[in-house]
Amino acid sequence: MGYAQMACSDRPEMPTLGGRRIGEDYGLRAWVVEKPAPIDSHPLKLVEKEVPHFGSHQVLVKVxxxxxxRTDLHLAEGDLVPRxxxxxxxxxxxxxxxxxxxxxSDLQLGDRIGIAWLRMTCGKCKYCRRRSENxxxxPLFTGWDEDGGFAEYATVDQDFxxxxxxxxxxxxxxxxxCSGIIGYRALRRANLPKGGSLGIYGFGASAHLTIQIAIHEGARVHVITRSEEARQAALKLGASSVGDGSQLPPEPLDSAILFAPDGNLVPRIMEALDRGGTLAIGGIYMSDIPSLSYDRHLFQEKEVRSVTANTRKDGEEFLDLATRIPVRVNTVPYNFSSADRALEDLAHHRFTGAAVLLMDS
Ligand SMILES: [Zn+2]
Ligand SMILES: [Zn+2]
Incomplete structure (x- = not known):
């Protein structure tokens, strides 16, 4: 059912108590991280909870x-310790x-909105003041500090x-x-020059969106991934070359983005960079990076940079660009009640693209 048909007036069970506590009888189904553990041991449990309370600047959202x-997987497995x-x-x-x-004041009942990873910033620290709110x-993050969207309802501050x-x-x-916005920020952090060459290492949800932005902006993109299926997907989206990492890309890279959470790849990528090239590491979690040789990996002004969350401006820019291009989004739908299976499939590389939980209508 499309959102346009889900007018609140048709749903008498929907709470409309602005800013006040909602009755105890409004329950919701939600997946919670019971105890972080390897995904195959089912750390997520489906439970009944009370519909969340929301503050005066917040809205309650029917998901x-x-x-x-992948961050959800790191959270479920405890690589990222739940807060x-x-x-x-x-x-x-x-x-x-x-x-x-x-x-x-900015949102009304029935508006369709998105809630992303960056949930709240203080607005006062020196980073916020210099527009680096990421x-x-x-900060508070959705689905880490506060409850996220593997549930029938969620909340968000109107400004976020x-x-x-x-x-x-x-x-x-x-x-x-997330995949889209973080990929977009990673691309900007990778400092890709006009008409330049970009290496993308790891080809999942973020990469398949980022490649479309880079090609739209005139880049030649070389994709390195172990998955044959992902290599084929990259070629279909316009990659200039694909490889499994056993050889260097066919040209020196002006920029590279590492999406795979494997720090062992860093020295190899630094070697593939051209003089003045930049590697942006896109993940929130990364295994340790081996030692680098100053001469082979860093001299000639090569740079390695991390990517930390995003600003709201990144999000707005990306959503606008993604709509104008428009980017094609390869999704793998899962029923809400199969959230744990979606994470298992992600862990075992059983699909290419982005898994999405759809609520039962
Ligand atoms: Zn701040
Ligand atoms: Zn994410």
């Missing part, structure tokens, strides 16, 4: 779709506003809600909110 990101017990993962949320806090010293372009379906829009 329609939620993307499944609250039984946290609900999920930070690529598309939903409709089901109730608004008293001070909400580096805020007291994204407007979702009407042309995009819930399923196609969800992965844009």
């Amino acid at each position: 329609l779709a939620c993307g499944v990101c 609250r017990p039984k946290v609900i993962p999920g930070h690529e949320i598309i939903g409709i506003v089901a109730a608004t806090g008293d001070a909400v 580096l805020c010293s007291a 809600a994204y407007r979702i372009p009407p042309k995009m379906s819930d399923e196609k829009a969800a992965p844009l909110l």
Whole structure:
């Protein structure tokens, strides 16, 4: 069912108590990280919970779709230690506003919005003041500090809600909110010169969106991934070459992005960079990086940089660009009740593209 048909007036069970506590009888189904453990041992549990409370600047959102990101897997497995017990993962949320806090002025009931990883910043620290809010010293993240979108309802502050372009379906829009935005920031951090060459290492949800932006902007893109299926997908999206990493790309790279969470790849990528080239590391989690040789890996002004979350400006720029190109989003739909299977399939590389949980309608 499309969101347009889900007007709140048709749903008498929807709470409309602006900013006030919602009755105990409004329950929701949610997946929680019971105890972080290897994904095959089922660390996620489906539970019944109370619909979350929301503050005066927040809205309650009925979740329609939620993307499944590698960060959710790291959280479930404990690589990323949950910051609250039984946290609900999920930070690529598309939903409709089901109730608004008293001070909400920018959003209305029935608006379709997105909730992303960066949930709140302090607005006061030196990083926030210099417009690097992604580096805020007291940030909150969706599905880590606060509950996320593997649930029937979620909440968000009105200032951190994204407007979702009407042309995009819930399923196609969800992965844009993390995989897409982070890939976009990684591309900007990789400092790709006009008409330059870009290496993409690892080809999952972020990479398949980032490659489309880079090619749209005139880059030649070389994709390195162990998966034959992913190599074929990269060629279809316009990659100039694909490889499994056993050989250097066919030309020196002006820029590279490492999406695979494997620090062992860093020295090899630094060797593939041209003089003045930049490697941006896109993941929130990365295994240790082996020692680098100054002469082979860094001299000639090669740079290695990390990518930390994103600013809201990155998100707005990316959603606008993705709509204009428009990017094709390769999604693998999963029923909400199969969230644990989606994470297992992600862990075992059983699909290419982006898994999305769809709510039962
Ligand atoms: Zn701050
Ligand atoms: Zn993510």
